[in-house]
Amino acid sequence: MNTPAPVEVGLIGAGPWARAMHARILAAGPETRLTAVWARRTEAAREIADTYGAVTAGSPEELFDRCEAVAFAVPPAVQAELAVRAAKAGKALLLEKPLGPDLASARAVADAVAEAGVVSQMVLTKRYQAETRDFLRRAQEAEVTGARSCYLHGAFLGGEFATGWRLEQGALLDLGPHLIDLLDAAVGPITSIRATGDPRRWVEVTCEHENGAVSQASLSGSVRLPKPRTRIELLGPGGEVVYDTSVIDHEEGWPVLRAEFAAAVRSGRAGELDARRGLRLQELIDAALR
Known part of the structure; x- marks a missing residue:
C-alpha cells in the first residue's frame, strides 16, 4: 500500500502561536510539509520559513500558489478575510478559533468553504487529546442533569499571548469556543x-x-494560577463524569491533529470539526453576548 504524499501546507502568520505550534508541527510531518510562510511582518515570516526550509511568500496569493492547504495563525479578523480568499483559490483550510471576529465574518468563511467545496478543520486543540475523546465517550453513556465547568488562566495579564484582539474581546471569544x-x-x-x-x-x-440539562461555564484569562485550568463536571442520577486537563500532555494532541487534517485533505472529506462547527460555536457566542 502506497503512503500518501505529504500535504503541502502554507502558513499564514508568524506570531507566537505560529512559532510555537503551527510551523513546528506542520514541518515535523510525515503527513504534512511546510512549504511557504506569509505574514505582514516579512522578517518574522522569513525567520520561520528559514528555520524549516520553507519559502517566504511575498503575498497571500503567492503562498496559495505554493501549497495545497493553508494553515492560519493570525487574529480572527485577518483569518476571516484571508480564509475566504484561500477557499476561493481551492485550498483546504486549517482554521483557528474563533472563525472570525463576529458572526457575519464567520458565516462568510463557512459559506466560502461550502461554495468552494474545500476541506476545512478547526484547531480546537483539546478535541485531539485521547483524554478528551474518552470523556466524550463516557458522557454519551451518562444521564446528565447539570454540568459545571471552567477555563481559567492568566495569559491576558501579560506576555506574548496578551495580544490586542484577546485583550479587547476577552475570554468569551478566545476561550469560549473550547469550553x-x-x-x-x-x-x-x-x-x-x-x-x-x-x-x-x-x-x-x-x-x-x-x-433539559443546564450547564454553567466560568471563563477568565485574567486570573493568576500556577497553570491553566480546564475542568468539566457532568452530574446526574448515575454519578459524575469529570474531565480535567491537569492530567493531559498537550503535546500528544498535535500529531493527531496533523494526521487527521492530512487524511481529510487526501480523502476530500472533512470531519466533524470543520468550518460548520466553527460557525455553530460563533452563533452560540453571538447569542450569549446578546
Whole structure:
C-alpha cells in the first residue's frame, strides 16, 4: 500500500502561536510539509520559513500558489478575510478559533468553504487529546442533569499571548469556543445561552440543552494560577463524569491533529470539526453576548 504524499501546507502568520505550534508541527510531518510562510511582518515570516526550509511568500496569493492547504495563525479578523480568499483559490483550510471576529465574518468563511467545496478543520486543540475523546465517550453513556465547568488562566495579564484582539474581546471569544464546544458535545446540543460579567475580567455562561440539562461555564484569562485550568463536571442520577486537563500532555494532541487534517485533505472529506462547527460555536457566542 502506497503512503500518501505529504500535504503541502502554507502558513499564514508568524506570531507566537505560529512559532510555537503551527510551523513546528506542520514541518515535523510525515503527513504534512511546510512549504511557504506569509505574514505582514516579512522578517518574522522569513525567520520561520528559514528555520524549516520553507519559502517566504511575498503575498497571500503567492503562498496559495505554493501549497495545497493553508494553515492560519493570525487574529480572527485577518483569518476571516484571508480564509475566504484561500477557499476561493481551492485550498483546504486549517482554521483557528474563533472563525472570525463576529458572526457575519464567520458565516462568510463557512459559506466560502461550502461554495468552494474545500476541506476545512478547526484547531480546537483539546478535541485531539485521547483524554478528551474518552470523556466524550463516557458522557454519551451518562444521564446528565447539570454540568459545571471552567477555563481559567492568566495569559491576558501579560506576555506574548496578551495580544490586542484577546485583550479587547476577552475570554468569551478566545476561550469560549473550547469550553462551549465541549459542553455542546458532552451534555447535548445547546438550545439557549446567556453570559454575564465582563469577558475581559470574568464571565459566567449559562446554557440550556436540548435534553433539559443546564450547564454553567466560568471563563477568565485574567486570573493568576500556577497553570491553566480546564475542568468539566457532568452530574446526574448515575454519578459524575469529570474531565480535567491537569492530567493531559498537550503535546500528544498535535500529531493527531496533523494526521487527521492530512487524511481529510487526501480523502476530500472533512470531519466533524470543520468550518460548520466553527460557525455553530460563533452563533452560540453571538447569542450569549446578546
